[in-house]
């Protein structure tokens with residue numbers, strides 16, 4: 111088994127302990143989960159026994175840093191003050207909860223500026239993060255690279271860099287690179303992965319890159335559509351993923367699959383596939 115930290119997005123519906131057991135059952139060494147119902151709403155209270163069992167399964171199986179995901183409904187740069195206020199409050203609560211599982215990552219979509227313009231979007235996102243982040247917290251907050259669908263902020267490395275620049279406690283911030291999203295945004299990792307990483311390094315700094323979302327894409331470079339595909343079945347193709355999992359600047363990062371699958375078996379197969387690619391095996 112290669113040393114990749116790899117897993118997929120899992121459900122908390124049957125509890126945290128069951129989620130960790132699911133991860134083990136599919137050969138995962140990290141995973142992602144929504145911090146509350148993806149449509150927003152209130153988070154269920156943490157069950158202490160469930161949390162303890164979850165933590166012990168994760169440590170027993172050497173799970174790498176987990177990559178929790180904020181619900182898609184949070185929008186720190188909405189034009190509606192109540193939506194902004196909800197996102198700030200919910201993120202603060204999510205991060206308080208994350209303190210119970212210290213040392214992990216919390217990924218969120220920077221937001222959609224809804225016709226206010228990217229400058230105002232960046233300003234509001236910075237204002238929100240400055241309110242939400244707590245100095246000394248045990249969780250690193252990750253900005254996700256976005257496809258640039260609609261008015262999404264974070265469609266370029268420059269926009270992400272501007273957000274990081276505008277946050278006081280930027281030591282608490284990192285970036286999660288989504289392979290489908292960056293291709294949708296126009297970064298050609300298919301023909302020039304190293305060139306894109308050089309650009310990331312120049313604009314943001316590679317030390318900020320803390321996690322990857324591994325998704326193939328249904329659409330071509332620059333399409334701004336955000337439609338994920340199974341690994342090897344989209345426009346990125348198997349060889350792109352072979353390059354990603356063997357790249358010395360990427361291979362030690364936690365990698366999370368967000369591909370369309372019907373159940374755990376599909377992700378188990380994809381995890382195994384990526385481990386074979388990482389170890390240089392021929393894969394048809």
Ligand code: FE
Pocket residue numbers: 179219254
């Ligand atoms: Fe995401």
Ligand code: FE
Pocket residue numbers: 254288323368
């Ligand atoms: Fe993603």
Ligand code: ZN
Pocket residue numbers: 288290291336337338
């Ligand atoms: Zn996506």
